Amino acid sequence: MEERVWRINVTKREVTTESVPPGWERLGGRGLIPRSLIDEVPPTCDPLGPFNKLIWSPGLLVGHMVSSCDRISVGGKSPLTGGVKESNAGGSTGLMLSHLGIKALVLEGAPSDDRWWIVYLNAKGGRFDSADEIVGLGVYEAARQIIARYGSNIGAILIGPGGEMRMVAAGIQNLDKDQEPSRINARGGLGAVMGSKQVKAILIDSSGGEKPPLANLDLFKAAQEYYTRELLAHPQTTTYADYGTAAMAHMCDGFGGLPTCNFSSGHFEGVEKISGENMRDLLLVARDGEGQTTHACMAGCVIRCSNCFANEKGEKVVSPIEYETIGMLGSNLGIDDLDAIARMNWELNDLGLDSIEIGAALGVAAEAGLMAFGDPDCALGLIQEIREGTPLGRILSNGVVTTGRVLGVGRVPAVKGQALSAYDPRAIKGTGVTYATSPQGADHTAGLTIRTKVNHLDPEPQIDASRKAQTNVAGYDTLGVCAFGGFGFAKAPGAIRDLLNGRYGWEVGDDVLQELGKQTLSLEREFNLAAGFTPVDDRVPEWMTIEPLPPHNSVFDIHEHELDQLFDW
């Protein structure tokens, strides 16, 4: 299939395709988002208004089931941050779009009435089907009905009630290889943008498609084998298979950076009970049944960091439970109960909401006295308010900044309007630098530094650590490579170069990852500048610079002028 740009126009209710515009050819994934926004979206527009667009783009390496390299990026102007937003996810969307030759899928225009739509895409084009039967449904039931109606080989991008209500903590979900709708482009409120277009789901039938062409099959295959071998040999791959991302709970607590009770401590008494080790013991030893400690979200992934959590009866509750969810709905709420976290996780997935943003909002709600820290029933009650669309539920589902403002709480963990994730910036200061300076708002996926070999409490090395992490991850996100695939690529020098040259017939060099990363970050900053961002936006919350964090009693103390120079490569 020729690579083309597909457009879903909700004003005209039509799907069209066109050639790839100049300047887009050598971009993909996260890198294509700011390029297309700069080209097509007024940077000052209302993110939920007629001029914003949602753009899906598979990364440059997507389409060949290279392990951990088939991620889908989606982006637009964020209604949460007011700036550029890209969020990527696993699942089957990236692979299936690439098999239809879709370089970028652009959702644009404005609905003229109150009808909701399913947009169906296949090799011949696309059409608008009524979404009457699934609008208002949770993501799990909506996905079930979609699969029943359209067949089990369908790919699907969909939103839940949160996105339908235009709540800015809403994400966008994707089916995984097992047709589970839990691969979420979680951050930045992109689900609300999809809701503003009144599109409940985009379905992808790639049965008439094919893998993207390879310019040099041998070069590509050799690089793929080299990379896969190194990835499999990496000890971190085994850790992810055994414990998933949940292994981070102990690690982050050990550094004194595990958000606890609305970021009031970096150590959680109950960390053992919410750890990856305990989850593994529960699933492997205590509970027979549907639980899995290792599971792949994308076909072909050899890391298999995902999991499937089962209750005491061995029945599946949710898949996966990730560290961020454990941190933000667990320790950050003072909750040490994986079963409760799993139930909350399912509820938020079903509502189509970001568990980081909601976890942070619930932490602030607890500080306001709306729930006791450590009370999962109360937390579930607040999540039920979201489902019912009550005023309180709507406050929470608009994220942590709105929650703090409305409830009169000053200790709000957010940068650029977006909640911090589960690393306290006072203890993991490099990640704090990333939170502050990333064009994406507070987001650990934009440049996590916890594995960098530095003293995380020392301000000195953090700018460099964050710069490197941000540049690398922006490169990986542009390629469609999962961050964990990076462990393999780091041990397989030249593999990215050869994969790109093998795929496209280019002649890129060894520094292509960093070059792509810099290009992507520069484009993102260009968009944000035009949207009105200044260095003032590149700051952690004021209270984190003055309120010491136990147990190290550290504050965030990186100088502002250093933050402002981070991108002076």
Add this chain to the structure above:
Amino acid sequence: MEERVWRINVTKREVTTESVPPGWERLGGRGLIPRSLIDEVPPTCDPLGPFNKLIWSPGLLVGHMVSSCDRISVGGKSPLTGGVKESNAGGSTGLMLSHLGIKALVLEGAPSDDRWWIVYLNAKGGRFDSADEIVGLGVYEAARQIIARYGSNIGAILIGPGGEMRMVAAGIQNLDKDQEPSRINARGGLGAVMGSKQVKAILIDSSGGEKPPLANLDLFKAAQEYYTRELLAHPQTTTYADYGTAAMAHMCDGFGGLPTCNFSSGHFEGVEKISGENMRDLLLVARDGEGQTTHACMAGCVIRCSNCFANEKGEKVVSPIEYETIGMLGSNLGIDDLDAIARMNWELNDLGLDSIEIGAALGVAAEAGLMAFGDPDCALGLIQEIREGTPLGRILSNGVVTTGRVLGVGRVPAVKGQALSAYDPRAIKGTGVTYATSPQGADHTAGLTIRTKVNHLDPEPQIDASRKAQTNVAGYDTLGVCAFGGFGFAKAPGAIRDLLNGRYGWEVGDDVLQELGKQTLSLEREFNLAAGFTPVDDRVPEWMTIEPLPPHNSVFDIHEHELDQLFDW
């Protein structure tokens, strides 16, 4: 009394005084706010955090009961806009502070526990009294208890439950000459800043004070007489005495700019019933008793634009009802009933909230389906939610932007986070320019153009009209002169010059008003720039540039590059 700066430090719980710092001597009122903020407040600070300050400053001419020239300015970094905010009001605060020689009163620091305070000021200094007995009370009852306890000659600055809850639609109230606590520094959420300092009231006993000295008594008195004569002779003074600001309802409707049903029309079918003419008929003809059509908020004012609204039994309901309240709680909610508007006005005064911001928020709530347009009982029910501090009430009392976001409504009338007042910018385009460009956020008091002799629908003359209006009013606000006093000064050339030279022994020239205005605006823009504002913030809402406003079906169509050049004097 020597002019000094007084500081109320809530960290130390002490009141101190000091010499006027260099650079502050020739400033007062609105002009002193940005100067003191630049000197003392980090522009990027959390507006409700420990580093923000509230500064009260009487205007340069305050202290001698020159008609309409005793206004008090209060300002700080606004929690609503994130930028500089000054709000001025009548009442007795300006006069009494000036009689204690207070050039600026600075409220600063951060409370270390949950106690609330009354700060008592007299000629000997100040002290902290417990506010236990009045915290939580509405403004009217709190004022009654204060007067009962401290005597009927006291001046008072106080907040209501809205400010205590740190709701960013909260203002700060002042007693008027009749000890009525209804002179409100309404806009910008400054009541929330006072609440963040946990000061319920500041009392002023000026009995040991005296009028500020006059450098040239004869010059001052002659200018005062000249100005007063011209002011009394001006036809607009008679109109204000007869109808108050409510005369504007018919005028604005005539231009097709009266906000109606959440700014969906500029003409209101029920305008007659909410007009100044009807209010006058009601009070003079239909209703005997406590109603007054004319009333002075400050001692010595010859305009007497205030009023006292009485119900069918002739009992006083609220004083005053202003046009902005009529527009935002009346036509903007589809309500054509002055009795209902008066009840809502009393409730919002008692809660210590800005009726413009709440009127706009209720309009958005109505669009979201939470009330029917035209249903005052439902509107009063929503205001009752605010009083009870319910989640919905807290949403509304955080203003129109938060209300729109939480309720999922895109048609939000606001600039820089602050609600538009009762002039639709698509029909009164010069005022739209002011809304867009004023460093204060959307605020008609920053530069109303409806009396400028231009075609208000023609985009061409509006930049000039707004620039002139903004410059003049920034000058008047720095002098402590009510905008309506400007009618007199416009007919008495040289009077401002002579008043200033007579008061201070300066040698200012004829252009002093514009010079002060430019200086004030430049300082405000300097603070906002450092706080992270860019030209992107100087825009009316996107939807007002594309959605035509009946009856003229006009959109706001002033070019952005023209907006960006407005302050290139």
